[in-house]
Amino acid sequence: MSNSNQYSEGKRIAFVLFDRFSMIAFSSVIEPLRLANRLLGSEYYVWSTYSIDGNPVCASNGVSVGADYSISDLGDADVTLLCSGIDVERLPLSAELGKRLRKLNAMGRTYGAVCTGAYLLARYNLLDGRRCTIHWENLRSLAEEFPDIEVSQDIFTIDRNCITSAGGMAALDMMLRLIAIQHGAALAHDIAEVSLYQNIRTGESVQRHDAEARTGIANIKILDAVRIMDLHIEDPLSCQQLALTVNLSPRQLERLFRRHFNCTPGQYYLRLRLETARDLLRRTGRPVLDVAIACGFASTSHFTKCYRERYGCTPTEERRTYQWGAVPEPVQDMAQPAVI
Template sequence: MLQKPGTAKAGGGHRPSAGADEKPRTIGFMLVPDFSMIAFASAIEPLRLANRASGRALYAWQLYSADGRPVTASNGVEVSVGLPYSKAQGLSVAIVCGGVDVQAIDHRELMAALRRLASFGTGLGAVCTGTYVLAKAGLLAGYQATIHWENHSSLAAEFPDLDLSQELFEIDRNRFTCAGGTSAVDMMLSLILRDHGPDIASEVTDQLIHHRVREADERQRMDLRTRLGVAHPKVLGVVAMMEASIERPLSCAALAQRAGCSTRQLERLFVRYLGHSPTRHYLTLRLERARDLLRQTSRPVLDIAIACGFVSASHFSKSYVEHFGRTPSAERKGARLGTSVAA
């Protein structure tokens, strides 16, 4: 993590950084092709505003790519960088900025640079799917980390020994990761608070019109009530049970029993509030999880089918085609090509 200068005051208070002659911490942003622009901007802008709020250079930054040439974000915007990964040196922290299809990119040069930096004590961070690169480089062993909720299942499947949470961000010694999107703002504000105290952190928060720094353990996704637009407690409870038991689906009767109602009543509630049966909703959740795994991992189709509660690859493929209009293999091929492939 960004190491705070000085020591805490007696009583648990925080002493801001020392005088104006202190050198700025240099942050290296390692941009991966198709990186998330919002996550990158959310990480770098708090640093700029911290400098502005303090009236001096608390932070400096440098952008890197594989070859030192501009990198295109997932939104199509091209960003100029200064140096290739291999030239990264003298950094306080290196932050990997990931985005879509991060697992399909050759990260060998980046991983070599990160391992070299780590050997010199450089702090390592990641926004959005940058966590995948740190994990693949073996640089998260023994550390707690997080990643965007959409990539959580696939990362956990590929790196089963990884201590992976679903928090907004994780700061564990000199490793810090966040879920991406605007959660990068909260992570960087927390680090600024540690480095330079509450006055500067509060001013940066106000400048961002962010109102408050979210805690790390706040949920990544909207709650079910907001996401579904439904307030009925039995419907919300059953959907939560479905989301928690993708690999071993519960029967409609078992769901109803746990919700304290009859199967027929449960079916009526789902049709009334969601417009379809509980069986249909459950199948959609499982197929959407399967789609994420197909796009984000190289696991065999049969393994993915079983992980999503299907008894055979043929049953899975049939259900997938009926729902998405293309086969699982076409989905995976389309993800690799960056296109939408029809079945």
């Protein structure tokens, strides 16, 4: 924990760490604060770490990080950030943490999350009426499970007193933005330069590499077809419709897919839909029928048949391996002043 005789004049940051949190995201939010203090020549930012019970927390990379306090000690920090990582959906909810977060919100304090932490905020009913983001692997499942929340694909969002980051290096961009708000862009750029970070990104930057970088394919027609498939998971298009949208004949489109993916467009499309379904089964508690419909299947029986052929188990069997924590009762959203 960082100490300072200027404690009351600076900003107090609370980091709440959860089991298997993302170390890269945590480092990316805490290191800019350390560097800001170094360049300012004062301990303007003071931070503490918290865990549910005050015990050390193991990150997803196996490194254990000590907690300064338990959440029962969580006070009125200027900024409180939840740091989580993989399997966030399986984390049990803490009524005590939910109560303290709602109190911070009511006090006008800034709160938020990095990496997958937005999912926890959603379960605590702290994202209602707000725009947020989350790591791209969790985007679709968060939007499906919480349809009233505006889920963005941006690398970070700032909506009044709620801040969220998609994790990884995006957390660094978010913190540099907050530091710039406090001390000006020059300090943020100095921190980036010391960190050997070349280009500070805006929140609106995209999370994922484009389809060409992900697939290693440069053919524009096939890349357009893949993008269109991804946009039409719930309402899948026919091969003829796909071919029409990319100005090819169905036969030409099939030849391209066989050459690049060794399968037909229909087989590739089905694989995308089943991958989405598997993600929703693992990350949400939605009924199997709802998952089937969200992935473009007209019936549970057809969905189950395709799923078993692809993964060797039924959707219900897939779901059985996951335990779901209780979701807290809805609460009234509170006031929302500007962030730090």
